[in-house]
Amino acid sequence: MDTGDDASPFNAESVGDLLDRMTDAFIGLDDEWRFTYLNEQARDIVCTAMDEDASVEELQGRVVWEAIPDLAGTRFEETYREAMATQSPRSFEAEYEPLDAWFDIHAYPSESGLSLYFRDVTERHRQREELRNRETVLRETYEVISDQARSFEDRVEGLLEIACRELGIQMGTLSRVRDDEYVFEVVRAPEGTVEAGDVVDLEVTNCERVVLDEQRLVAGDIARDHPELTEKEGFTQWGISCYMGTPVVVDGDVYGTFCFYDTDARTEPFSEWEVTLVEIMGRWIGSALERKLARERLLRQNERLEQFATILSHDLRNPLGVAIQRTELLERDLAGENEHVAALERAHERMETLIDDVLTMTRVGETVEETTEVEMASIAREAWDNVRTGDASLDVDEDLVVACEPSRLQQLLENLFRNSIEHGGPDVTVQVAAVPGGFVVADDGPGIPEAERDSVFEFGHSGADGSGVGLAIVEQIAAAHGWDVRLTGDYDGVPASEASGGSADEHRESAGGARFEFLTTVDR
Structure with missing residues (x-):
């Protein structure tokens, strides 16, 4: 085997070249903490920490603690000395505050010294910190918008506070566009600048562009990014040099803007994260405003409905009562049956039914909050007594109990019951019985044609001389309890006291009639 000098592929120079090509920094220290070797990456970092420029040769032989005195008392010194004392490798990440930098360190000790491999991971830490900050901001945002105890305006103020802090901007507003006016509705701004209720011409604001284009406008430096806006009074008189705004859309139309502005221009443009945050907030405000305005419209409608109910219960009932009394007097004076009087009585009865049904319709829509377990037989008989039943008969399950608002x-x-008698005739039999999961109300009348069963619950639907709202009321009351109601054409004919002993299908014998089935224990 050749043992000549040229047999070795490595020498000090080639090792140095190899270490210089590493992306990690490498430092060699002897057992007296003197530099023995530094690759180029390590030399750059050490020189920056020393605040002086030196070559590798000039650094070799210098004691690390003397060259970089700021290392004293840091985690770096503590871990390096521990590694040498225990002769055990150590790995850690730490911040070197004088450089405002984070390093990932791997220290390998030996009897003759310490080898250090390290890299600058400042950007990775900055990204982690940025992600943590974004998580915090999003959590704060969610806590604000989900707090139902706070008013809409208070929640918008919370969003303005979060966004102003995150953007590093002094002023933020939710404003409404009303014709050519710009109305400040919710404001966060230094005292003496602008406040809620202030009104300016839309054309003097940067928000005019947002409203007309129906899209966001972002300008970290207005003079640099949108020089055409420097002619507006917002720039010339108010000194607004930085702006970001997004349209607030309500029911498909631009309601106004959610915007932020400052008198100091930004040296760096707004980040994608900052723009996205403002857009998310603006979209929530649009959705919340839609719900808020819908509730206000509903309240106004309910107020009008209450007024209408008052008119029905008083202003219409009173003259109707007088007409009924006069008809009774007229019948007495005529001393006997008269077809015209009978027609009047029928008309009055129909008017009473219409008033009762419409009045009920105005008041049944509210959801039932609390229920009581009641005996169906007792409630059914009271209801039966309040309806003109003629020769009709009622068959009700004595053991049936229902949780409801009585x-x-x-x-x-x-x-x-009224529907059964109107459609089934004066001698109809009505049955109230239990079925698995609920109860049924059925009759043995002619039933409801299958083609009409999907529409019987619609307001105004009537197959006879009824008001057309009775079954609509039935469905609303069922919905208010959380019940499902369905209509079939089957009357089982089984006595109500026996009907609860089997399934609903077992009791149907297709004997005609109408069957309304209410499922009171529905999985949702």
């Missing part, structure tokens, strides 16, 4: 259940039954 007055609403009675309304439901009255409307079903």
Whole structure:
């Protein structure tokens, strides 16, 4: 084997070249903490820490603690000395504050010294910190928008506070565009600048561009990014040099803007994260405004509905009562049956039914919050007594118990009984019985044609002389309880006291009639 000098592929120079090509920095220290070797990456970092420029040769032989005195008392010194004392490798990440930099260090000790491999991981730490900050901001944002105890305006103020802090900007507003006016609705700004309720012309603001284009406008430095906006009063008189705004869209139309601005221009443009954050907040505000305005419209409609109910219960009932009394007097004066009087009485009865049904319709939509377990037989008989039943008969399960709001259940039954008598004839039999998961109300009348069963619950639907709202009321009361209701054409004919002993299908014998089935224990 050739043992000549040229047999070895390595020498000191080639090893140095190899270490210089490493992306990691490498430092060799002897057992007296003197530099024995530094690759080029390590030399750059050490010189920066020393605040002087020196070659590798000039650094060799210098004691690390003397060359870089700021290392004293740091985790770096502590870990290096521990590695040498225990002769055990050590790996760690730490920040070297004088350089505002983070390093990933691997220290390998030996009897003759310490080898250090390290790399600058500042950017990785900065990215981690940025992600943690974004998580914090998003969590704060969620906590603000999900706090139902806070008013809409208070929640917008919370969003303005978060965004102003994150953007490093003094002023933020939610503003509404009203014709050619720009109305400040919710404001975060230094005292004496602008406040909620202030109104300016839309054309003097940067928000005019956002409203007209229906898209965001981002300008870290208005003079640099959008010089055409420097002619607006916002720039010339108010000194606004930095701006970011996004449109607030409500029901498909631009309601206004959610925007931020400052008198100091930014040296760096807004980041993609900052722009996205403002857009997310603006979209939530648009959705929240849609719900807020819808609730306000609903409240106004309910107020009008209450006024209408008052008119029905008083202004219409009173003259109707007078007409009924006069008809009774007229019938007495005529001393006998008269076809015209009978027609009047029928008309008055229909008017009473219409008023009762419409009045009920205005008041049944509210969700039932609390229920009570009641005996169906008791409620059913009370409802039966309130309906003109003639020769009709009622068959009700004496053991049936239902969790409900009793007055609403009675309304439901009255409307079903009235419907059965109107459509089934004066001698119809009505059955109220238990079925698995709920109860049924059925009759042995002619039933409801299959083609009409999908529409019977619609407001105004009537196959006879009814008001057309009775079954709509039934469905609303069922929905208010959280029940499902379905209509079939089957009357089982089994006595109600026996009907609960099997499945609903076992009791159907297709004997005609109408069957309304209510499922009161529905999985949701």
